[in-house]
Amino acid sequence: xxxxxxxxxxxxxxxxxxxxxxxxxxxxxxxxxxxxxxxxxxxxxxxxxxxxxxxxxxxxxxxxxxxxxxxxxxxxxxxxxxxxxxxxxxxxxxxxxxxxxxxxxxxxxxxxxxxxxxxxxxxxxxxxxxxxxxxxxxxxxxxxxxxxxxxxxxxxxxxxxxxxxxxxxxxxxxxxxxxxxxxxxxxxxxxxxxxxxxxxxxxxxxxxxxxxxxxxxxxxxxxxxxxxxxxxxxxxxxxxxxxxxxxxxxxxxxxxxxxxxxxxxxxxxxxxxxxxxxxxxxxxxxxxxxxxxxxxxxxxxxxxxxxxxxxxxxxxxxxxxxxxxxxxxxxxxxxxxxxxxxxxxxxxxxxxxxxxxxxxxxxxxxxxxxxxxxxxxxxxx
Numbered sequence: 429x430x431x432x433x434x435x436x437x438x439x440x441x442x443x444x445x446x447x448x449x450x451x452x453x454x455x456x457x458x459x460x461x462x463x464x465x466x467x468x469x470x471x472x473x474x475x476x477x478x479x480x481x482x483x484x485x486x487x488x489x490x491x492x493x494x495x496x497x498x499x500x501x502x503x504x505x506x507x508x509x510x511x512x513x514x515x516x517x518x519x520x521x522x523x524x525x526x527x528x529x530x531x532x533x534x535x536x537x538x539x540x541x542x543x544x545x546x547x548x549x550x551x552x553x554x555x556x557x558x559x560x561x562x563x564x565x566x567x568x569x570x571x572x573x574x575x576x577x578x579x580x581x582x583x584x585x586x587x588x589x590x591x592x593x594x595x596x597x598x599x600x601x602x603x604x605x606x607x608x609x610x611x612x613x614x615x616x617x618x619x620x621x622x623x624x625x626x627x628x629x630x631x632x633x634x635x636x637x638x639x640x641x642x643x644x645x646x647x648x649x650x651x652x653x654x655x656x657x658x659x660x661x662x663x664x665x666x667x668x669x670x671x672x673x674x675x676x677x678x679x680x681x682x683x684x685x686x687x688x689x690x691x692x693x694x695x696x697x698x699x700x701x702x703x704x705x706x707x708x709x710x711x712x713x714x715x716x717x718x719x720x721x722x723x724x725x726x727x728x729x730x731x732x733x734x735x736x737x738x739x740x741x742x743x744x745x746x747x748x749x750x751x752x753x754x755x756x757x758x759x760x761x762x763x764x765x766x767x768x769x770x771x772x773x774x775x776x777x778x779x780x781x782x783x784x785x786x787x788x789x790x791x792x793x794x795x796x797x798x799x800x801x802x803x804x805x806x807x808x809x
Contacts, residue, residue: 531619532602539617543585546616550578569736570749576729581614588612624762631760633706638796640703642669645793648700651690657682664797673801676778679794683783686790693724693789707758707795727788730757734780734791742773758795759802772802 522530553571556562564572592601604612610626618626646665652658660681667674689695696704701719702712708726712719737745737753745753747766754761754769757776761769779794 529602532605535617535619536598536602536605539613542616543581546574546578546581549574565732565735567736569733569740572733572736573752576733581616584612585614585616627755628760628762630709631755634709634758634795635800637703637706638800639669641700641707641793641796642800644697644700644703645691648690648697652685657685661685668797668800671801673803674797676775679779679790679797680782683787683790686793687784687786691789691793692786693727693792694720696720696789704792707792723792724788727792728785731780731783731785731788731791734777738777738781742770742777758799764803768803772798 519530519533522533553567553575556571557564557567564575567575588601588604591604592598605617609618609622610629615623615626642665645661649658649661649665652661660678664674664678664682667678685691686693690697691700698716698719701716701723704723705712705719708723708730710719710722710726714722733756742750742753750766750769750773751761754773757773759769759772761772764772776794776798779798780791783791
């Protein structure tokens with residue numbers, strides 16, 4: 429083994445040597461570089477030896493250990509671990525000393541996680557729509573339902589999120605969560621018990637408008653000139669009011685009345701629109717032209733959702749998805765079995781699959797026709 433000096437000049441690196449054509453650098457030189465002792469010598473070293481020297485330093489374990497990127501990652505991991513440790517101690521303190529406040533805090537934290545997950549999912553769907561040139565009506569059922577629900581949730585959540593931005597304002601949010609959970613929070617921030625309770629309250633509010641909707645239809649039937657259609661509409665209303673469930677054929681027999689005057693989505697009386705708005709959880713306290721526009725928009729969205737569900741097949745839904753689908757369409761199915769819920773949803777889809785966009789008013793009124801007495805209970809008015 430022959431050792432040759434790397435350079436012959438005294439201005440070169442005395443500790444470096446070439447072994448069989450390879451530059452060999454002792455580890456002590458790595459330490460010397462940090463002190464800057466070799467910088468002047470490196471300036472006088474030929475370019476080729478500089479390149480070999482630095483190339484070798486990059487491969488040395490000591491240099492890799494102290495690289496700036498690894499230092500940054502190490503600091504980041506340290507900060508995250510410290511933050512997680514402090515947060516765990518804080519949560520443990522709340523859990524022991526303030527269990528009710530901890531329950532609110534935990535619910536809020538989990539709700540934020542769910543919202544962020546939904547946001548990522550919505551972003552994925554939007555990117556897919558853009559890249560594939562898809563329209564909303566062409567989306568699969570689950571993607572369409574995710575967009576619909578997220579849009580509603582975010583409209584309600586934005587004011588509360590804005591309140592929580594200033595320092596320590598999140599404590600005000602916890603107070604609001606405690607006293608006004610149903611009015612201010614979206615289902616992400618409800619406890620399982622609250623979800624059951626609040627959904628029941630919202631449904632009871634919707635049920636209170638069944639009777640006014642039916643009475644409005646009876647009153648409107650007097651303006652129908654076709655005697656046969658007038659008779660069909662009166663019989664349909666009377667059947668529902670008596671506590672019976674109408675057949676799909678009986679509902680479709682009056683479909684022509686709901687595409688234009690007097691019961692088209694934009695041709696109904698303002699009073700009928702106000703009674704129908706709560707069926708979709710819309711406020712009736714708006715000018716008549718705005719109520720008509722919102723009813724048309726939400727009813728068309730529901731019709732498109734039905735078409736996507738028909739393409740998927742209602743049998744593909746999980747139990748939670750099935751119950752949510754029934755709830756959106758007017759049936760609170762918590763007390764019903766899975767088979768009853770599927771049967772009801774199948775009847776609903778039979779009606780919606782036969783309707784055109786211009787007949788969405790009938791779909792809106794089906795919330796009353798199909799759900800008021802299902803399966804056997806009398807209508808609550």
